[in-house]
Amino acid sequence: MRVLVIGSGAREHALCAALLRDPGVTAVGCAPGNAGIAATCQVMPLTDPVAVAKDFGADLVVVGPEVPLVAGVADDVRAAGIACFGPTAAAARIEGSKAFAKDIMAAAGVPTAAARVCTTPEETAAALEEFGAPYVVKDDGLAAGKGVVVTSDREAALAHAASCERVIVEEFLDGPEMSLFVVTDGEAALPLLPAHDFKRIGDGDTGPNTGGMGAYAPLPWLPADTVPSVMETVVRPTLAAMAARETPFAGLLYVGLALTSAGPRVVEFNCRFGDPETQSVLALLETPLGALLHAAATGALGSYESLRWRDGAAVTVVMASAGYPASSRSGDVITGADADGVLHAGTARDDDGALVTAGGRVLSVVGLGSDVAAARVAAYQTVEAISFPGAQFRTDIAAAR
Ligand code: AMP
Ligand code: GLY
DSSP, X not given: OEEEEEEOSHHHHHHHHHHHTOTTOOEEEEEEOOTTGGGTSEEOOOSOHHHHHHHHTOSEEEEOSHHHHHTTHHHHHHHTTOEEESOOHHHHHHHHOHHHHHHHHHHHXXXXXXXXXXXXXXXXXXXXXXXXXSEEEEESSOOTTOSEEEESOHHHHHHHHHTSSSEEEEOOOOSOXXXXXXXXXXXXXXXXXXXXXXXXXXXXXEEEEEEEEEEEESOTTSOTTHHHXXXXXXXXXXXXHHHHTTOOOOEEEEEEEEEETTXXXXXXXXXXXXXXXXXXXXXXXXXXXXXXXXXXXXXXXXXXXXXXXXXXXXXXXXXXXXXXXXXXXXXXXXXXXXSTTEEESSEEEOTTSOEEEESXXXXXEEEEESSHHHHHHHHHHHHHTOBOTTOBOOSOTTOOO
C-alpha cells in the first residue's frame, strides 16, 4: 500500500514514521513535507492534492491539518476514487465552527461548558457577566490553537471578542485536561492512548497559548474507567448525532476534555490528530498504522477489536524559534538534530544544505521510557544536545504533577 500524507508539521513527520513501520506499507509520500520528512519519504509540493495523490499512485491519503479538511480536500480525494483518512468538509465543521460543535453536543447530550454565541459587544458583556471570572472567550472559526483567551481581566476578554467576528463565551472548566484521539469509520470507534498537552509558551503554564509546547502519553494518574466512560458518554452519542444529520464523522475525532469534579466535560472537538500529542501517542503504537487508517477510511474498522501498544510512556518536548508564538524566526542554523526521536516541523535546508529554522515550532523531540519520568529524562537528554540561536522550550513538560 502506498500512502500519501498531507501536511508539513511534526505531527505529519510522526504519521510518516509510524506508517513506515507498517510492513504492509510499501511507500510513504508527503506533500509538502519538511526537511526531516524528506530524509525517509518522497516529498512533493502541495499543488492540487488530488493530482499529487494520483502522481504518487496513492492507495490511501491521510490528511493531517484541519485547514484542508475544512476546505473539503478529503471529499475531493474520495471523489477521485482514492481512499482518504479524514472527514468530509461537512463533518470537519465539528472543529471549523465552535458554534456547530456546541450544537452537536447539545443534540447528543454530551457534557460540556455552558456557552453563549456573541456577535456584539453588548452580547459579550452580558455573557461575561452571566458566567463570571475567569472568562473564556473563543473565536468561532479556525485559529490554529490561538483563538482562545482565558483571563480574569474583563477588558482583555472584551478586547479579544472585539477582534473576532463572532465569539463563544463560556463557563470556565476547572480540572486537569486530557486529549483523547478516536479512530472511527463513522460507526466503529477505537480510542488511542490518552494524552496531555501543554499549550502555554512558558514553564508553569504561563504566557500566551501556542500550537502546543509538549505532551505525554499515557496518563498514569487517569482512573482506568475514564476512557471507556468517555467513549460511552461522549464519543458514541457524538458519532450518532453526526450520522443522524447525514454528516457522519469518519477519520480522527479529537476529544479535548477537562476532568472536572463533576466528571469529564468536553472543551473542544478537533477533526484531526492533535499536535504535539500525536508525536507521543504514535511512538507507542504497535498496531500497523497504514492498515488501521485504511480500514477507518473504507468503513472496515469493525474488524478491529482493540489496538496494541508498547509498554511504557512517551514524552514530547517542542523546540520553537525565537519570537514564537507572536512571530517566528527563519534561517537559524540547527545543530544536533540528527538523533533518534527528533521530528521536524518548521525546518528547511539552506543553500549550503545546512538545517535551519523555518517556522514557529521547529522540532518535536520524543523520548521513550519505562514510565513518564524515564521518558522525560530521555526527551530532555536529546533536547539538551540540540541547539539553534533563540531556541525556546519548556523545561517542565511531563514533570511530576
Ligand atoms: P480550545 O481551542 O477550545 O481547545 O481551547 C484552548 C485551551 O483553552 C484549552 O485547551 C483549555 O486549556 C483552555 N480552555 C478552553 N475552554 C475552556 C473552558 N471552558 N474552561 C477553561 N479552560 C478552557
Ligand atoms: N494539541 C492541540 C491541538 O492539536 O489542537
